[in-house]
């Protein structure tokens with residue numbers, strides 16, 4: 190049975206659920222990622238991002254619902270299906286005892302669509318010698334080598350689970366530039382999860398926010414930013430009861446001024462503040478980092 194090559198969605202989950210004992214990690218998740226572009230998945234620690242990837246790749250069984258990768262049920266992926274998907278995780282798992290050149294030659298034999306110029310371009314950004322053992326590479330070099338291998342396989346879909354974790358600024362930039370290069374030259378859809386908002390702001394076409402295993406947002410990052418607004422106002426006393434504030438994500442008092450981060454509120458929100466006695470109301474622009482932190486912080490567990 191051959192895999193549906195023209196599947197409209199590279200990732201499709203319907204009612205996907207995963208529980209460990211009494212803990213629900215993915216909660217009836219419906220997610221459809223169309224072919225093409227860079228899709229970034231963000232969520233607090235433990236939101237279920239890696240679990241989702243493991244189920245999609247067929248490494249882990251679900252408790253309920255369905256998961257499809259490139260149109261194929263994740264439980265039935267064949268070796269051919271797997272060859273169409275590249276996977277890079279934070280550990281950059283590679284055989285430490287082998288030489289870089291030997292691993293490369295092995296992969297080249299394994300993947301019929303191997304693209305040597307792509308491999309050379311990506312690995313060219315890193316100071317990696319083919320005679321070196323993989324175990325001798327620095328964290329950044331290992332990440333670059335892993336990405337070069339994954340991209341040279343010519344995958345239709347590349348899944349990256351926090352690929353730049355622990356890399357310094359220079360290595361992160363080199364990694365991201367290689368990703369952008371691959372996007373410009375290859376028909377490859379990228380799905381990656383990261384906590385690095387500046388990366389997402391630069392790269393992602395689509396922002397997926399997972400919260401406690403459920404989909405909280407799916408839109409271009411700039412559309413999500415436009416949904417969150419930050420009002421600063423001089424409000425008498427403690428201000429209105431937070432429970433009465435429409436769309437409230439976060440309220441803070443800084444230097445005597447109230448800062449309100451609110452979701453899906455129009456200019457009527459300033460009228461609400463005015464009615465509560467607020468003066469000098471300023472509507473500040475919101476960056477992606479602030480917007481995502483506000484939404485993830487809303488239900489985040491806090492110390493008792």
Ligand SMILES: Nc1ncnc2c1ncn2[C@@H]1O[C@H](COP(=O)(O)OP(=O)(O)OP(=O)(O)O)[C@@H](O)[C@H]1O
Pocket residue numbers: 209214232233234235236237238239240241
């Ligand atoms: N084998 C397991 N047994 C029990 N609980 C598990 C197991 N694997 C994962 N979990 C739990 O599932 C939840 C989701 O984990 P997951 O690794 O998918 O989160 P994540 O969103 O990738 O987090 P992070 O951003 O910290 O990497 C966590 O609360 C974790 O403790």
